[in-house]
Amino acid sequence: MNANQQIAILGSGNIGLSLAKGLVTANICQPSQVILTRRNIEALAEYEEQGYQTTSANLKAVKKADIVVLAVLPQQLNKLLDEIKPAIKSEKQLLVSVISGVSCDDIRRYLEMNIQVVRAMPNTAIAIGQSMTCIATDNGSPKNVNLVRSLFNTVGVTIQINEELMTSATALCACGIAFFLRSIRAASQGGTEIGFHAQDALRMAAQTAKGAADLLLQLSSHPEQEIDKVTSPKGCTIAGLNEMEHHGFSSAMIKGIKFSAEKAGELYHED
Numbered sequence: 530m531n532a533n534q535q536i537a538i539l540g541s542g543n544i545g546l547s548l549a550k551g552l553v554t555a556n557i558c559q560p561s562q563v564i565l566t567r568r569n570i571e572a573l574a575e576y577e578e579q580g581y582q583t584t585s586a587n588l589k590a591v592k593k594a595d596i597v598v599l600a601v602l603p604q605q606l607n608k609l610l611d612e613i614k615p616a617i618k619s620e621k622q623l624l625v626s627v628i629s630g631v632s633c634d635d636i637r638r639y640l641e642m643n644i645q646v647v648r649a650m651p652n653t654a655i656a657i658g659q660s661m662t663c664i665a666t667d668n669g670s671p672k673n674v675n676l677v678r679s680l681f682n683t684v685g686v687t688i689q690i691n692e693e694l695m696t697s698a699t700a701l702c703a704c705g706i707a708f709f710l711r712s713i714r715a716a717s718q719g720g721t722e723i724g725f726h727a728q729d730a731l732r733m734a735a736q737t738a739k740g741a742a743d744l745l746l747q748l749s750s751h752p753e754q755e756i757d758k759v760t761s762p763k764g765c766t767i768a769g770l771n772e773m774e775h776h777g778f779s780s781a782m783i784k785g786i787k788f789s790a791e792k793a794g795e796l797y798h799e800d
């Protein structure tokens with residue numbers, strides 16, 4: 530972003546604030562170029578102190594912004610769109626939506642406007658520059674898609690996918706952060722039961738998980754290839770792994786991801 534541009538994040542909750550922090554940490558913009566909105570703006574006081582613009586006036590925020598990020602819950606979107614519609618100019622702003630289960634076309638239809646919409650599905654690791662962000666659009670120009678990708682590339686890794694896969698991306702990557710965190714937590718609980726203080730067990734489990742992920746990312750290898758290197762014949766790894774599988778470890782993860790994907794597709798249209 531150049532120094533004259535402003536980005537409005539409408540709905541500064543968990544993901545909106547993670548995005549703001551990520552962009553500022555990556556030096557993409559200054560806090561003063563970021564307009565954070567939510568209805569309860571007292572909750573944004575610490576961000577105001579850090580130099581971010583904070584307001585509950587979505588309409589004013591949109592008028593000032595070059596890039597408008599929609600980051601409210603799916604169930605809150607229509608009310609927000611009603612509010613900002615008068616300020617949206619298709620030639621001025623780029624709309625970026627991180628909202629699960631809402632298509633670019635849903636947004637255009639509701640606005641009754643032929644504006645370009647690019648969807649981005651980040652995860653909360655965006656706050657530390659480690660997001661896996663999936664990008665999709667049905668009418669965004671290559672220039673705008675590249676702009677959105679370049680923004681999100683500074684706060685992690687991006688991949689462009691077909692829009693029909695966005696709910697799947699939500700489950701695998703956005704919800705996925707929680708699934709892996711729960712796995713690490715469970716590992717640490719096991720660690721405590723076998724003798725480590727809780728704090729040490731958590732740190733040891735988290736670093737072990739990081740090493741496992743990096744083995745795949747840095748060596749481009751397959752999990753089973755790396756697992757084969759750990760499982761000594763008649764050893765304790767295969768014994769533990771098989772015990773986990775007897776209790777449905779892989780199956781639980783697969784079923785959970787499928788269930789999340791179904792749910793992600795229903796969020797906007799459910800009561």
Ligand SMILES: NC(=O)C1=CN([C@@H]2O[C@H](COP(=O)(O)OP(=O)(O)OC[C@H]3O[C@@H](n4cnc5c(N)ncnc54)[C@H](OP(=O)(O)O)[C@@H]3O)[C@@H](O)[C@H]2O)C=CC1
Nearest residue numbers: 540541542543544567568569600601602603605628629703
């Ligand atoms: N959390 C995550 O990891 C991810 C979330 N998403 C998507 O991002 C969206 C937000 O999720 P999440 O951050 O978890 O939810 P939060 O509830 O934490 O954030 C939503 C925010 O929107 C604000 N809000 C609601 N209505 C309005 C309004 N009319 N104007 C301005 N602000 C408003 C709320 O604050 P207040 O009540 O004060 O207005 C709240 O802070 C969802 O659509 C979700 O699907 C996508 C990827 C990852």
Ligand SMILES: O=C(O)[C@@H]1CCC=N1
Nearest residue numbers: 629699700703704796
């Ligand atoms: O739980 C949710 O619905 C949102 C979408 C992806 C992550 N959090």
